[in-house]
Amino acid sequence: MEVGFLGLGIMGKAMATNLLRHGFKVTVWNRTLSKCEELVQHGASIGETPATVVKKCKYTIAMLSDPSAALSVVFDKDGVLDHINGKGYVDMSTVDADTSSKISEAIKAKGGYFLEAPVSGSKKPAEDGQLVILAAGDKALYDEALPAFDILGKKSFFLGDVGNGAKMKLVVNMIMGSMMNAFSEGLTLAERSGLNPATLLDVLDLGAISNGMFKLKGPTMLQNSYSPAFPLKHQQKDMRLALALGDENAVSMPIAAAANEAFKKARSLGLGDLDFSAVHETYKAPDRSS
Numbered sequence: 001m002e003v004g005f006l007g008l009g010i011m012g013k014a015m016a017t018n019l020l021r022h023g024f025k026v027t028v029w030n031r032t033l034s035k036c037e038e039l040v041q042h043g044a045s046i047g048e049t050p051a052t053v054v055k056k057c058k059y060t061i062a063m064l065s066d067p068s069a070a071l072s073v074v075f076d077k078d079g080v081l082d083h084i085n086g087k088g089y090v091d092m093s094t095v096d097a098d099t100s101s102k103i104s105e106a107i108k109a110k111g112g113y114f115l116e117a118p119v120s121g122s123k124k125p126a127e128d129g130q131l132v133i134l135a136a137g138d139k140a141l142y143d144e145a146l147p148a149f150d151i152l153g154k155k156s157f158f159l160g161d162v163g164n165g166a167k168m169k170l171v172v173n174m175i176m177g178s179m180m181n182a183f184s185e186g187l188t189l190a191e192r193s194g195l196n197p198a199t200l201l202d203v204l205d206l207g208a209i210s211n212g213m214f215k216l217k218g219p220t221m222l223q224n225s226y227s228p229a230f231p232l233k234h235q236q237k238d239m240r241l242a243l244a245l246g247d248e249n250a251v252s253m254p255i256a257a258a259a260n261e262a263f264k265k266a267r268s269l270g271l272g273d274l275d276f277s278a279v280h281e282t283y284k285a286p287d288r289s290s
């Protein structure tokens with residue numbers, strides 16, 4: 001099965017590599033074309049533009065940074081729309097429901113099929129084929145893409161109409177970003193009040209709020225090590241989009257709003273390309289007003 005893959009960042013590279021390892025033929029494209037070369041070593045072919053990839057493949061997967069990238073790859077010159085008639089397009093990027101709907105409408109108007117399928121899980125789950133896939137849109141395309149999803153993830157959900165996958169992903173990441181801030185505050189409070197934060201990690205791990213994120217990120221945060229698995233700039237984008245979803249639905253979200261401010265502060269300190277756990281640095285910085 002020949003599958004297209006657009007976007008070879010942290011996630012896309014791991015996901016496309018997994019498909020190749022499991023016998024899929026994959027044609028890749030990335031805005032920075034040099035990033036395709038590593039995939040060629042694993043057996044991929046290169047498409048020169050999104051349009052050429054779509055033309056060659058029955059369906060094409062995209063994993064792009066944000067709404068503006070997702071729209072640009074579809075609507076710009078040599079974009080997905082050029083050859084989408086009769087083809088499928090599966091956008092796995094984290095975007096808002098409006099962006100996804102715009103893409104869906106344009107693809108359907110040209111005779112193509114659209115599925116949104118954002119994922120929960122980071123670099124390591126992507127490498128290990130352990131993502132959680134939150135799909136919505138064309139059910140026949142979902143069924144067609146399931147063999148790929150079974151390689152990329154440990155569980156796939158079909159959530160109905162376009163927009164539901166995007167919304168589910170934003171709710172999950174809103175909770176995750178808020179938790180990361182509470183965790184960072186707690187680590188800082190422990191340290192400043194004379195406790196050993198490493199002992200705090202052990203205590204947390206034995207109690208009711210033990211979770212994979214604290215377990216994975218805690219030890220590296222204590223070493224001030226923030227090598228990017230999930231870039232902070234993307235987590236802040238997700239908080240922003242989740243807050244907009246809250247606006248639309250008149251849901252008060254004071255905790256998410258405070259977390260968003262901390263991620264924005266981290267970006268202003270130049271930490272946007274580091275892992276989202278680098279928000280910890282904003283809590284450690286001395287408060288100049290005291």
Ligand SMILES: NC(=O)C1=CN([C@@H]2O[C@H](COP(=O)(O)OP(=O)(O)OC[C@H]3O[C@@H](n4cnc5c(N)ncnc54)[C@H](OP(=O)(O)O)[C@@H]3O)[C@@H](O)[C@H]2O)C=CC1
Nearest residue numbers: 007008009010011031032064065069094122123229230234
């Ligand atoms: N990292 C993670 O843990 C997770 C990320 N996600 C989501 O997955 C998506 C990708 O994340 P990740 O791989 O980490 O991000 P990266 O920043 O590593 O990669 C982003 C990709 O988008 C491409 N891109 C950016 N802008 C444009 C543009 N204007 N036109 C075309 N291509 C563009 C980049 O191309 P180039 O190489 O040229 O810059 C690159 O291929 C995001 O939506 C993110 O929120 C979801 C779950 C987990």
Ligand SMILES: O=CC(=O)O
Nearest residue numbers: 119120121122230
């Ligand atoms: O979107 C990020 C993740 O870890 O999931």
